[in-house]
Amino acid sequence: MSIELLIYAAVALFLVFRLFSVLGKRTGHQKRPDFPPGAAPEREESRSGEAQDNVVRIPSANDGAAPESAQFSGPAGEGLRAIRGADRNFDPDSFVDGAKKAFEMIVTAYAEGDRKTLKNLLDKATYDSFSGAIDAREKAGHRMEDMLVGIDSAEITEARLDKDIAHVTVTFVSQQVNVTYDGEGRVVDGDPSTVETVSDEWTFARSVKSSDPNWQLVETRVAA
Template sequence: MSDDSAWIEIVLLAMLAAFIGLRLVSVLGKRTGQERPIGDNFRPAAEVQSPQRREADRPPRGRLVLPAGTDPALLPALEDIAGADAGFAPAKFLDGARSAYGMILGAFWAGNLEPLHGLAADDVQDNLAAAIEARGGHKLGNRLVAIDDATISAADMIGNMIELTVRFTARVAAPDGETTSHDLWTFSRLAGNADPAWVLIATDNEADSGDMLPDHTD
């Protein structure tokens, strides 16, 4: 009788062990050797992206360097432009504006506007062509002696278009002597455009408030 009790006890213990084993498998699952280590479930599924670095050429707001002579009141507008157009720097822009000023004047005086392709808007070129035609198409003996000053006098964002007006003070040698010209040129470009070129969209002369690039400056 005692032997029967012992066997019954063994069978019950075996059944209990099997039941506990099945419960452990159902709760913990079977390990395959490819499980992620404990704690991995708390890691994000995708790697956290670090914030993009500011473009090297784009200064932090409030640290834009203004060229000498620039009205400090233009700083907020110029900072907005720098924020919309990576790489914009007023001094770099003025260097390009000086070069464009000399090239466009030279082409106008020579009576050949072909070099202005991409530098001046169509309506500006049409006005220059009309002025050349009005003087009979002949060349002028004018020569740019020096650009004594070039200063940004206005800055605007119209939609995604940037417009900057530059006041030039230049000395021009003409057949009847040297004169000084005070001109206002407005340049434009699309913010963020891969093409870095600026286009001349308007001209004015402080002396007569009419279209600039006269045959002789006053």
């Protein structure tokens, strides 16, 4: 064998050794891949029993990987599970998010006398009650200002399924400034400089068989 062939062979062996040494270990400085939400990497065991770092599982809907809402084990858990059994798309946490948005819209619409918005969010009986109060306020020449400073908490406290109608009650604790003015701009009720803590219980309802995903406010009361 010539000297040149021996040199080439030695160089090839050196390159193979270097390549193996680089690919065969992790230094801890490699960039972590960007995983989509809900697809955090899981370490799976290979057939040899060694953990593989390069396997990523995206959980399916049947894996049970998504954590169940804590609301199911709360005070309204039994009713929520009944609703979930009739409507697999029902999620208590998403419901609360929507209820908070509805709360803000309804409080604002009532103060502004916005009947159109109220009609879309309330059932007929509740709308008639709200509209009647607005009529009385306007007849007296009064104007209401209601500033929702913020919602401290919104918790599902009751839930039930009556045949195919789901009812969910949310207790809202919010910070508000409520003031009513007369036609001359004088304060007749409330204090514009005072932020009040207000506790309300609102009940929303919808048919679990309806293709319309929207809920309507069907009852309001002051929280005990």
